[in-house]
Amino acid sequence: MVLDFLLPSPPKSWSADKTSSFHAKITTPTKAAIEPVGRHFLAHARRHIHSRTFSEDEK
Amino acid sequence: MESVVIGINFGSSNSSIAVLAPNGHFNVIANADGERMIPSVVGFSGDEEFSGTQALQQAVRNPKNTLQGFRKLIGKKFEEIKISSDVTHPDMVSKDGVPAYKVSFKDQEHIFTVPAVVTKQLKHILEEAEAYLGSKVTGAVLAVPTYFSEHQREVLAKSAADAGINVLQIIQEPVAAALAYNFGQNPAKGDAQDKTALVLDMGASSFDITVLSVRSGIYTILETAHDEALGGDAFTDELVNLVAQEFKKKTKVDVSSNKKALLKIRTAAEITKKQLARSASAPCSVESVAEGLDYHGSINRLRFELASTKLFAKCNQLIEHILEKSQLTAGAIDEILLVGGATRMPKFQSKLRDIFPETTMRLDQESDEAITVGCAAQASLIAGFEKEDIVASTKENITVTPHTVKPIGVVGSNDEFFTIIPNHTPLPAKRVFEFGQAAAGQQEVYFALYEGEQDPLPPKKEKVEKVDIGSDDEEEDEEEELPAKPTYHKTTLLAEVVLKDLPAGAKAGSLHIEATVHVDVSGKTSITLREKKSGKQVRAESA
Ligand SMILES: Nc1ncnc2c1ncn2[C@@H]1O[C@H](COP(=O)(O)OP(=O)(O)OP(=O)(O)O)[C@@H](O)[C@H]1O
Numbered sequence A: 001m002v003l004d005f006l007l008p009s010p011p012k013s014w015s016a017d018k019t020s021s022f023h024a025k026i027t028t029p030t031k032a033a034i035e036p037v038g039r040h041f042l043a044h045a046r047r048h049i050h051s052r053t054f055s056e057d058e059k
Numbered sequence B: 001m002e003s004v005v006i007g008i009n010f011g012s013s014n015s016s017i018a019v020l021a022p023n024g025h026f027n028v029i030a031n032a033d034g035e036r037m038i039p040s041v042v043g044f045s046g047d048e049e050f051s052g053t054q055a056l057q058q059a060v061r062n063p064k065n066t067l068q069g070f071r072k073l074i075g076k077k078f079e080e081i082k083i084s085s086d087v088t089h090p091d092m093v094s095k096d097g098v099p100a101y102k103v104s105f106k107d108q109e110h111i112f113t114v115p116a117v118v119t120k121q122l123k124h125i126l127e128e129a130e131a132y133l134g135s136k137v138t139g140a141v142l143a144v145p146t147y148f149s150e151h152q153r154e155v156l157a158k159s160a161a162d163a164g165i166n167v168l169q170i171i172q173e174p175v176a177a178a179l180a181y182n183f184g185q186n187p188a189k190g191d192a193q194d195k196t197a198l199v200l201d202m203g204a205s206s207f208d209i210t211v212l213s214v215r216s217g218i219y220t221i222l223e224t225a226h227d228e229a230l231g232g233d234a235f236t237d238e239l240v241n242l243v244a245q246e247f248k249k250k251t252k253v254d255v256s257s258n259k260k261a262l263l264k265i266r267t268a269a270e271i272t273k274k275q276l277a278r279s280a281s282a283p284c285s286v287e288s289v290a291e292g293l294d295y296h297g298s299i300n301r302l303r304f305e306l307a308s309t310k311l312f313a314k315c316n317q318l319i320e321h322i323l324e325k326s327q328l329t330a331g332a333i334d335e336i337l338l339v340g341g342a343t344r345m346p347k348f349q350s351k352l353r354d355i356f357p358e359t360t361m362r363l364d365q366e367s368d369e370a371i372t373v374g375c376a377a378q379a380s381l382i383a384g385f386e387k388e389d390i391v392a393s394t395k396e397n398i399t400v401t402p403h404t405v406k407p408i409g410v411v412g413s414n415d416e417f418f419t420i421i422p423n424h425t426p427l428p429a430k431r432v433f434e435f436g437q438a439a440a441g442q443q444e445v446y447f448a449l450y451e452g453e454q455d456p457l458p459p460k461k462e463k464v465e466k467v468d469i470g471s472d473d474e475e476e477d478e479e480e481e482l483p484a485k486p487t488y489h490k491t492t493l494l495a496e497v498v499l500k501d502l503p504a505g506a507k508a509g510s511l512h513i514e515a516t517v518h519v520d521v522s523g524k525t526s527i528t529l530r531e532k533k534s535g536k537q538v539r540a541e542s543a
């Protein structure tokens, strides 16, 4: 994805020695069911089940 | 032995079978009678037992021994079901609390429970598949409606196993359809990978709607709604009434309470209705409707649509209802996936256009084949896996995952919010995107990540429901606005990251900064900024 706007310079208040600053956590995620179909799901499942056959899935 | 796996759509009125063909496409295969839609009907006549096309063919002659609509009854208790026992329906009894059909067969009364009938139908499907393929079927994926309970799924699985089918997986119908339409599975470069679809499935007996989101190829059902009385059958009923009125006009014979006569008309009306999807009028002929009198006439599509005005309005209401329930504007729906034979009605589609003028309406799949094809696609995906692994992958510890509640994104120069990770995204999630840096010679870039919120929807105008005469509604929506694409504004600053020491002397917009945002299952966020040419990068992670 390419976003069609440009990144600015840091604001004046930004202290020169800092490279990052985290302010808030994202809103607490809610649990929901994903559907167990399709190759993207299988890749997800494979990461959870360390079984032989699933680890063989996809080259 | 080579494994041949199939997809089965066991619908309440039609069943179908699909397989992966050598050319990589999924084919819906025809039964011995040349039909791709195999009626979900079982019948008994004399010493013979029929399924599918042949069972339907003898239905009008032999209604008391012809079983239809049994899929709905799977896993239900006898007390829970409505039975319409009359001259045109078989008798039903309770066998240990399970609904069962009482039929006469081989000069004897026989009782067949619903699961036993389901087994007969599925066995027939399996035999048709094996006859066509010329080999044994090693496994199948089936689909069920979203409102099927766990118990109903179990009863179906057991019936299928009794039919000799190795059930690899039972999946949800709208999700199967989404796979068939390849919804969000492999987005072309530049296409959004995060989308929302409205799956509209109108079969014979019900109208099922699902709001489905896809995030990096993974589906989440956001909302469902269904109306069990709103399906192709209800539309056929309107046509039956029209024909009965015409017949009365011509012959003075009133058949409105003659069930056998209505059943005969129904068979003809069903064919006429399908023809009306393609032409502006269609013939309807019924031999010996009543008192030895035939009916030969033709029905005009507009007339049928007018008679169905209330039904079409109900369809719209259910759609509006689910949008409201899921707090989505029509503009927030990226694609409409049409499923089920009855969505072929031209008026159904033109009414949809009115609600969703901007949405991509997918017509690149036969609507009544989408579920089967999706099942076949899933079957061939998992064919090589061990059964235990497939079962394990559908357990809650794998399918129930945290999802984002609010969109995460960046803000452009005029405060416009660009979503990077939308709401309803299963975690962990990772998105990569690219920017240019701003001013010439700029050697440091600043990146701020926000959480956002959808802007309030414009107040809904009360619409006066006009009686629609089927005249493709051009006058109506003069001053009506298009349904708004949802917009967002920033609410919370999550993180700021600065990438320093960029190559000196670059022209404005000539450096390309790649940003990677990763959110893990607990909501922990990491951000990486990298200048693509120099490889210069910075990575930061929340506590
Ligand atoms: N060309 C058409 N025009 C209008 N209606 C059609 C057309 N083709 C099929 N139908 C209708 O579609 C319905 C059958 O659709 P489908 O095969 O999807 O149902 P099903 O899945 O068996 O039923 P259900 O989803 O209710 O369980 C019937 O009512 C039929 O009349």
Ligand SMILES: [Mg+2]
Binding pocket: B011, B012, B201, B202, B203, B204, B340
């Ligand atoms: Mg259906």
